[in-house]
Amino acid sequence: MEAKTKINIHWKPLGMEDEGIINHYYRMEPVRNCEFTFANNYLWAPFYGIRYAVVEDMLVFLSDEAGMSVSCPLGRADFKKTVDTLLGYFAEQGEPFRMHLVSPKQFGELERLYPGRFRVEYDRDAADYVYESERLISLAGKKLHGKRNHINRFKENFPDWRYEKITDENVAECLDMAEEWRIRNDCAKRGEKHKEFCVTVHALKSLKELNLQGGLIRAGGRVVAFSIGEPCGEDMFVVHIEKAFADVQGAYPIINQQFVEHEAAGYRYINREEDTGEEGLRRAKLSYDPAFLMEKGLVTEN
Secondary structure, X not given: OOOOOOOOOOOEEOOHHHHHHHHHHHHHOOOOOOOOXXXXXXXXXXXXXXXXXXXXXXXXXXXXXXXXXXXXXEOOOOHHHHHHHHHHHXXXXXXXXXXXXXXXXXXXXXXXXXXXXXXXXXXXXXXXXXXXXXXXXXXXXXXXXXXXXHHHHHHHHOOOOEEEEOOOOOHHHHHHHHHHHHHHOOOOOOOHHHHHHHHHHHHHHOOOOOOOEEEEEEEOOEEEEEEEEEEOOOOEEEEEEEEEOOOOOXXXXXXXXXXXXXXXXXXXXXXXXXXXXXXXXXXXXXXXXXXXXXXOEEEEEO
């Protein structure tokens, strides 16, 4: 009897040299989830053990964050053949099959190809908040009346305020502000807040290399807020990072509004990522009246 061939997948850690190949697959099949951009993959990979491989000519990410898990394959090759290969690989490793960040559309395709074989559990804490860009710019309507008031108060308090793109000339001021923000928010040396701070600093230092767009608000001669983001798919722009001094009234609303107006007005939707289950953040994101939430789930076998 012929011996079964071992499934050999080479999972590679992400480096800047991988940008071309990863973006090649993203261009084939744009995904709106905030996680699926090269910059986001690259910046967060060290913290979550993220690696990638091209499996049957489809892009797949592997994470060891909470047990072995893969992303849904992306590309235009044979989807079922790729999933079959991944199922075989998990079996060989003696691990239960897990697929993370799966959208309802992707799960629908899995259900079509494998009726009743898989189940999905959506995580509300991981759902992306998506807004219409025009509403974030105009802040029109009764629901956003409070945001307009905060911005008007900010402009009254700081008549010298201005918006600036983040450039080589002012990025050092953003780094200084990020450090002050870290101290004020008591970011521990471990935990999610510290990871977020490290990613923020890395992003500021690598804006050009990662093709990220940044903007800041200057008031009273100093930087009081900044944001960083990038396009995600054809009609969506994702805001990865937003920092402001909470004691400066209106700093958060004005960087939110100005960053979209200057950097993302040409996109229909703005993805402002998830709330991670943090109560205050959830209230803040809901207060901007999202157009919809993008669900992401964990797929396992029945």
